[in-house]
Amino acid sequence: MTSQYNDRFRSFSKRVEKGIMIGIVVCAIVLTIGEVLIQYAPARLVLIETERLEGVSREP
Template sequence: MTSQYNERFRRFASRMERGIMIGIVVCALMLIIGEIVISYVPARMLLIETERLEGVSRLP
């Protein structure tokens, strides 16, 4: 009984650990992609409202 419980818990913990690691990687990739997207002026104007409202252009 105890060894069966331990084996089931080990499998469950392994699945949970894998899910958490995938979640961390996905969040990191989304952060990197988001930073790349907002580095382009057209995308920044579309996504960030304060960029339009400040009234100061980044271009000389």
């Protein structure tokens, strides 16, 4: 019974580890793409609200 538990735990932990690694890679890719996008002015205007509001007073 212990051997079966260990085998099942190993297979479960391998799946969890693979999911975590995929998540880390996806987050790194999304972060890199986001950083590249904010280098371009048209994308920066869409992605960053303060870029549009910079130098504009809310009160007249």
